[in-house]
Each structure stands twice: as C-alpha cells, then as structure tokens.
Amino acid sequence: MTTSDSVRVSLIAPIYNEYENLPDLVAKVESVMSAQPDTWEFVCVDDGSRDGSDKLLTELAVSRPWLKPYFLRRNYGQSTAMQAGFDAARGDILVTIDGDMQNDPADIPRLLKMLDERPEIDIISGWRKNRQDKALMRKFPSKIANRLISSVTGVRLHDYGCSLKLYRREAVRFVKIYGELHRFIPALAHEYGAKVMETEVNHFPRTKGVSKYGIDRTIRVLLDLMWVKFMLRFLHRPMHAFGGIGAAMFFPGILILFYLAAIKLFGHADIGGRPLLQMGVMLTLMGTNFIGMGILGEMLTRIWHEPGGKAQYLLREPPGKRE
Known part of the structure; x- marks a missing residue:
C-alpha cells in the first residue's frame, strides 16, 4: 500500500453512477498495482452520482489509504471530473481509466514499462482495436469521429475515445479541459510539444450498470472539435x-x-x-x-x-x- 507523500503513479477515474462496478474496479486496481514497485494512488472523482456511489467510495477508502475519493457538488460531466482528478493527483505519471470496468487495469503495468522505455514519449493513448460495444450506434459514429478528429488536429489516433491513457505530468501541465475536451487531450498537449504514441489495449463489454453514451454526445464532440480547431490554429493570432x-x-x-x-x-x-x-x-x-x-x-x-x-x-x- 502507498502511504508516502511521494507518489509516482496516479490513477484517475471519473465516477458517475457506477455503484455496481466500484467494488470490482477497486479490487482489480489493487490487485494489479500492488504488484508494482512504483508508489501509487487511485484518485476517484465522483461526478454527482445519485446511486450511492459516493457513499460506497467513502466506505472503500476507509481501509485503503491509496484510494483518494473526491466528490463534486453536482454532475459536471466527464471532462470536468477528469480535470478535478488531474488537479488532485500527486503522481509524476497520470493514468486515466473509465469507472465502468470496460478498460482493463491489467494493461497499466505494460503501458508504464513502455513509457519508461521511451523517454521521448509523453503520452500513450490506448486503442480499443477489438472494441466490445455491442451497439452499432456507438461504433460507427466513433469511427467517423476518430478520422475527423485526426484530420482536423493533425494528431492521428485510431481511438480518441479510449479513456485508458498515460500522461507525463509535464505534458498536461498547461492543458485545461471543459465540455467534452477530455478526448482531445493528446491533441491539446501536442500543441505544447508533447509526443504522442498509441498502442492496443484490452476492452470488455459492460456487464453492470447503465451506459451514459447518447447520440447527443456526438453532437457535443463535433462542436468541441470546432473550438479545438480554432484554438490550435488561431489561439495566438x-x-x-x-x-x-x-x-x-x-x-x-x-x-x-x-x-x-x-x-x-x-x-x-x-x-x-x-x-x-x-x-x-x-x-x-x-x-x-x-x-x-x-x-x-x-x-x-x-x-x-x-x-x-x-x-x-x-x-x-x-x-x-x-x-
């Protein structure tokens, strides 16, 4: 367990109505990270959950000093919750992961090793090559969006929507995220000189809880993409x-x-x-x-x-x- 004030790796998970998944998520993270030599912490940001996730987080943290729960006053959205996690995290390496158990914490040690072996790389972005979402309404719009985002930003990734990413702290030091900008972090950090690479990661179907995805999110992403394009090209002119x-x-x-x-x-x-x-x-x-x-x-x-x-x-x- 990590009790030191010095933390090398901070895992960050935005949580919204994931009561059924939280025990499995915390247990899986503990199993994987306890076997690692690095000091670490798990920052869970409850984004105004209404299903008791906040109370469960509090209970789980009592016997787990490495589990750091934070609670937003209302539901602000995934980007704001992730920004709160970045602000609260103490590690030199920041690892973002979804709270729905579709990302695999077992991928994290491999990604950490890759980051250590590639000192010139600042961000490793996960690619859900064998994506397990059953709904076509998620896969097809996502594929179109990834191609569009890659074309507009110039940072070509197969899977901008994958939450499993590793960041060196200095790479995202000046990046602030709002709206749906969390998926654009590699492109925004690249504007500050960060080097980005992509690698395949595991992906599991959701077995508990309810997906928060809706077609309205696609519209918000497109609107944010317009802002990102303007910011990348005209922020200083x-x-x-x-x-x-x-x-x-x-x-x-x-x-x-x-x-x-x-x-x-x-x-x-x-x-x-x-x-x-x-x-x-x-x-x-x-x-x-x-x-x-x-x-x-x-x-x-x-x-x-x-x-x-x-x-x-x-x-x-x-x-x-x-x-």
Whole structure:
C-alpha cells in the first residue's frame, strides 16, 4: 500500500453512477498495482452520482489509504471530473481509466514499462482495436469521429475515445479541459510539444450498470472539435481568423458602394431602392465588426501573455536529461 507523500503513479477515474462496478474496479486496481514497485494512488472523482456511489467510495477508502475519493457538488460531466482528478493527483505519471470496468487495469503495468522505455514519449493513448460495444450506434459514429478528429488536429489516433491513457505530468501541465475536451487531450498537449504514441489495449463489454453514451454526445464532440480547431490554429493570432473573414466581407462591400457612388455621381442613376446598396452596406458593416473582433482578440492575447500573464512559449529539458 502507498502511504508516502511521494507518489509516482496516479490513477484517475471519473465516477458517475457506477455503484455496481466500484467494488470490482477497486479490487482489480489493487490487485494489479500492488504488484508494482512504483508508489501509487487511485484518485476517484465522483461526478454527482445519485446511486450511492459516493457513499460506497467513502466506505472503500476507509481501509485503503491509496484510494483518494473526491466528490463534486453536482454532475459536471466527464471532462470536468477528469480535470478535478488531474488537479488532485500527486503522481509524476497520470493514468486515466473509465469507472465502468470496460478498460482493463491489467494493461497499466505494460503501458508504464513502455513509457519508461521511451523517454521521448509523453503520452500513450490506448486503442480499443477489438472494441466490445455491442451497439452499432456507438461504433460507427466513433469511427467517423476518430478520422475527423485526426484530420482536423493533425494528431492521428485510431481511438480518441479510449479513456485508458498515460500522461507525463509535464505534458498536461498547461492543458485545461471543459465540455467534452477530455478526448482531445493528446491533441491539446501536442500543441505544447508533447509526443504522442498509441498502442492496443484490452476492452470488455459492460456487464453492470447503465451506459451514459447518447447520440447527443456526438453532437457535443463535433462542436468541441470546432473550438479545438480554432484554438490550435488561431489561439495566438486571432486577427488571422476574424480579420480574414472581415476582409472577405469588407472589401467587396466597399467596392459595391464605390460602384454605386460612381453611377450615382456620374450617371445620375437612382440607387436608393437597389438591393445591391443594402448588400454593400451589410457587407461593409459586418466586415468592420469582424475586423474589430480580431483587434480585440489580439489585445486580449497580449494581455494574457505579457507582464504578469502567461508566456507564449515553453522550454523543454535538454536532450538526454529525462533518461
């Protein structure tokens, strides 16, 4: 059992209404990790469960000093629960795992060994190659989503949705997750220079409890993907995003207004009732608004990064130091 303040490995599991699975999960983690030489802890974040999972966690933790339960005041969602686990964890290596017993804790020692043998790697992402979900409505949308996310982010993984992942603490130090962003952590960390690899892991069918998956989650993931794309490409240059859209509207609008002004002044044409006039005014005003948003974005970026703010770059350790 781990009683030392120094912890090398922190396992993190968001828990939501998993009363039936919790005893098996805790027992399996204990069986696997107790055989490891590393000091470790198991951080379970109850995400506002209503089935008694919070009380069961409290009871299980009484005789298990390595089990660290945390309780959110309400159901915030998996990403927030996982962020709470990251904040609470003390280990140098963070291992995320689902609380539904579909991930296999027995994979963790192998992944830890891989991470030790590959000091240049910061994140190992699990790939449920032989996925055991029976519902086609989970497999097919997931396959499409993984290809789309890989294409948009440039970090090509077969299985973004697999919760079993290993992170070096420094790799996710500056990553904050909201909404459904927990599945995008490898892509977000890659933006800060993290090196990501993928490996096959076991996957089991759910035998207890009720799945929390719904088609609405797919929609939320797509919306978050739009935000991730914007953040990865334009976080440090918002003017390129808003200014580009603004210019595409402003200059055609100005040309339309100049054209109408010319035929009014030199051709004495009546332009007051022309739809082209309304279009020119609309494009010019919308373009101006977008350019203004770009300028405000640039100002906010500088306020964020300059004195007292956050540096726009990160330094890394010299080559070979990690070994």
